[in-house]
Amino acid sequence: WRTDQFIELDALVVGGGFGGLYTLYKLRQLGLDAKIFEAGKALGGVWHWNRYPGARVDSEVPYYQFTVREVWKDWNWSERFPGHEELRRYFEHAAKTLDLNDHIQFETIVVECNFDETSKRWSVKTASGREVTCRYLIVAAGSSYKKHYPEFPGIEDYKGVLLHSADFPEEGHYFKGESTAVIGQGSTGVQIVQEVAKQASDLTVFLRTPNIALPMRQRPMSAAEQNQYKAIYETIFAATRKCFFGVPYWSDGKALDEVSEEERMTRWEELWARGAFAFNTANYRDCMFNQKTNDLMYEFWRNKVCARIKDQAKKDLVAPEKPPHPLGTKRPSLEQDYYECIDQDNVHLVDLKNNGIKRFVAEGVETEDGIVHKFDTVVLATGYDAITGSFTGMGLKDRQGVDLRERWKEGVKTHLGMTAPGLPNMFMVYSPQAPTALSNGTTTIEVQGDLVADMIKKMHEEGIETIEARPEAADKWAADIQEMNEQTLFPLTNSWYMGANIPGKKREQLNYLAGIETYERVCKEAIESWSGFEVTKKAEA
Numbered sequence: 001w002r003t004d005q006f007i008e009l010d011a012l013v014v015g016g017g018f019g020g021l022y023t024l025y026k027l028r029q030l031g032l033d034a035k036i037f038e039a040g041k042a043l044g045g046v047w048h049w050n051r052y053p054g055a056r057v058d059s060e061v062p063y064y065q066f067t068v069r070e071v072w073k074d075w076n077w078s079e080r081f082p083g084h085e086e087l088r089r090y091f092e093h094a095a096k097t098l099d100l101n102d103h104i105q106f107e108t109i110v111v112e113c114n115f116d117e118t119s120k121r122w123s124v125k126t127a128s129g130r131e132v133t134c135r136y137l138i139v140a141a142g143s144s145y146k147k148h149y150p151e152f153p154g155i156e157d158y159k160g161v162l163l164h165s166a167d168f169p170e171e172g173h174y175f176k177g178e179s180t181a182v183i184g185q186g187s188t189g190v191q192i193v194q195e196v197a198k199q200a201s202d203l204t205v206f207l208r209t210p211n212i213a214l215p216m217r218q219r220p221m222s223a224a225e226q227n228q229y230k231a232i233y234e235t236i237f238a239a240t241r242k243c244f245f246g247v248p249y250w251s252d253g254k255a256l257d258e259v260s261e262e263e264r265m266t267r268w269e270e271l272w273a274r275g276a277f278a279f280n281t282a283n284y285r286d287c288m289f290n291q292k293t294n295d296l297m298y299e300f301w302r303n304k305v306c307a308r309i310k311d312q313a314k315k316d317l318v319a320p321e322k323p324p325h326p327l328g329t330k331r332p333s334l335e336q337d338y339y340e341c342i343d344q345d346n347v348h349l350v351d352l353k354n355n356g357i358k359r360f361v362a363e364g365v366e367t368e369d370g371i372v373h374k375f376d377t378v379v380l381a382t383g384y385d386a387i388t389g390s391f392t393g394m395g396l397k398d399r400q401g402v403d404l405r406e407r408w409k410e411g412v413k414t415h416l417g418m419t420a421p422g423l424p425n426m427f428m429v430y431s432p433q434a435p436t437a438l439s440n441g442t443t444t445i446e447v448q449g450d451l452v453a454d455m456i457k458k459m460h461e462e463g464i465e466t467i468e469a470r471p472e473a474a475d476k477w478a479a480d481i482q483e484m485n486e487q488t489l490f491p492l493t494n495s496w497y498m499g500a501n502i503p504g505k506k507r508e509q510l511n512y513l514a515g516i517e518t519y520e521r522v523c524k525e526a527i528e529s530w531s532g533f534e535v536t537k538k539a540e541a
């Protein structure tokens, strides 16, 4: 099928990251002729594109992997939080084990998708002019694909090396002895600082909002340790679907004011020592709802962090007395020695809130105080048009020929975070209005991949030709999410969870907020009776 010939598929999956590969596996298990189109040269999705030093996953072993037995039984990770090279090797292992390699076409970018009313099939065009048709179109193009390049004046005049974190040269970049800048301190910027501070002669961090980073507690993992736990992997994986965040961390169900200060401090020390996202996901049940509870968490965090920084000015910037935003309403990074790196003499902070970037010049960056900071290399860790950018950037047209980008301009509309009005037989995985960024990625992906396969199987069993989200169901799904959001502290923060990191993008909660277990249950119930769907049977077509 890798020829220039016109081909007809049962299903086309767009994207070769975790979401695409898992869905391909599920659809091929149903006996469908399913294929992947992937923009990159290899599998991995974000792990294919993100090659900056220190790029690693923030979900710990064993949660961030396929739960398919054939894949995990012979695979062991080297660290609790695996790095990007190891993740890419893992994708090769998974695709080989599941025998999927012959069904993936790389360097193939989808630029337009139209639904043909006569054949009831999608017609998909690629950047190279290729066209395929498919009965089912599955978009698994990722939450962090469309890079955000802020419009800094004069950036084209800069003569040094300019890199976006998701666009590093394959051979890497040698920072040793260089004068380097990093703009942005989201999860990516925090990871980069920890590596580059140890290599560059000097590193300047342009900081707009400090990251309320949590302790990672990285450690090596032996095969013996993992093999021992494999006996209960199936139980562990089942548990990931039964909890809110897709990892088995549970709040003890109490609100903060139901416990004594002593009990609280004991619990917080324990969560802190555990590392990963334990501190914000296994905390008191009101931590994302109650400002006072969240403020106390921040105070605990700040005391821990300040004890690790000697330089008072730096302390004031990365751990200010007043919280920059409620803890957890922006994606916290996980860090090992970030604050020690920030404290190094060769690391300098520029506080963009008081001294913004005026423009780029040939030698580097000029700040508003008139100082020109000279750099060999500038790294943009400025993030993505997250969660929706990949879905609205592939020329996906609805039945009226209107692009999804237009349709979602005034707000995202999906039913169950997987289907959308006007887009029959189109399914989304790792998508807007699903638990996507607020859950362990692979848990969300497997739940959605299973649900997509269930929907298609049910369609076959019931002789259904098309299913399509009803507009009123999509309105309700969106309204329910925004209503839930209003109960939380999320709206107080301009985060990419809220679509608020991209100028001009509609500000709204982009994630389903009731947790993975509820999400799966609600979706299953709706699919069972096709609630919220327009269903067309073959005979009627």
Ligand code: NA7
Residues within 6 Å of the ligand: 144, 150, 151, 165, 183, 184, 185, 186, 187, 188, 189, 206, 208, 209, 331, 352, 381, 382, 383, 384, 437, 496, 501
């Ligand atoms: P993020 O989390 O969007 O972080 C981007 C960072 O870049 C953040 O600190 C921003 O500051 C900063 N930024 C963005 N635009 C500008 C401008 N114009 N000037 C200065 N600073 C700017 O992206 P990441 O790549 O770190 O993380 C993406 C997610 O991918 C990650 O959480 C994982 O889930 C996977 P701000 O906070 O807006 O003040």
